Amino acid sequence: MNAAEQLISQARQGTFREVLPRLLALATDPAGDPDPAWEAAAAAIQILFWQDRFVEAAELAETLIGRQGPLGGELCDQGFPFDDSFVAAQLHAGIPAEPRMRAAATKVPAGRLLEDTLLWRADELGRQAPERLLPDPYAWGGPVGPADGVIGRQFLERDFGSLDARDKRVAWEATKATNDFPRARALVEDAGELPEQSYICLWLAGWYAVEGAVEAGERMLLAAHERWWPFATWDALPESIVLQPALRLVATDRVREHYLTRPIGPEARSDRK
Secondary structure, three states: OOHHHHHHHHHHOOHHHHHHHHHHHHHOOOOOHHHHHHHHHHHHHHHHHOOOOOHHHHHHHHHHHHHHHHHHHHHOOOOOOOOHHHHHHHHHHHOOOOOHHHHHOOOOOOOHHHHHHHHHHHHHHOOOOHHHHHHOOOOOOOOOOOOOOOHHHHHHOHHHOOOHHHHHHHHHHHHHOOHHHHHHHHHHHOOOOOOHHHHHHHHHHHHHHHOOOHHHHHHHHHHHHHHHOOOOOOOOOOOOHHHHHHHHOOOOOOHHHHHHHHHOHHHHHHHHH
């Protein structure tokens, strides 16, 4: 592991607040190695999100892209959380994202992923609400959709308790795909079932949030914590919990403290051994 990945692993042991200053120092060192710097910045942005420091997160992304983008290094092959930071700063701090993203895109060589994703989001901001461009924009509060063509639809009418572990996983996928919260709620509250997938726990949490059931939403977010796994070595925390307006309704102080002070992902697994 490089220096950034070592720090990120330390942070995932439940010391996010303590490690953040070192991640920021590594990310902003003009004389440092570019690759550990962008990884450190990615993790730092996620931790800043969890502290509602959206302005700082976007400024960090802006600075890093301005410095590293012209070099054409690995940063230019990334998307989130750098593009997310600009949209989050608009949604939660009122700072327009479109001009910042277009300006940042000019710093990246043409055709690279970071340029593409920045320009795509800039274009889409005129067509979609900002939260639709952030991770996990589920249809909370919407109607149950048709099951036609949904993988696992054959399990929706069967007794859930009779399914094996693999089929239960597929059934949860189908339940989410059809946005069938009444069924999901019955499985959780009446049958005592929970999905294995962290993102389905988030879907449930958002539904509880729009229903006004804060304590139940909290429980789903705490369950998601046990099930979350990093996308990459630099991935420190799930973003959508503190970015999506619906999930923020149940991302209480209790939830935030849990996520910021408890081991998560692979570090949590080793902690249990």
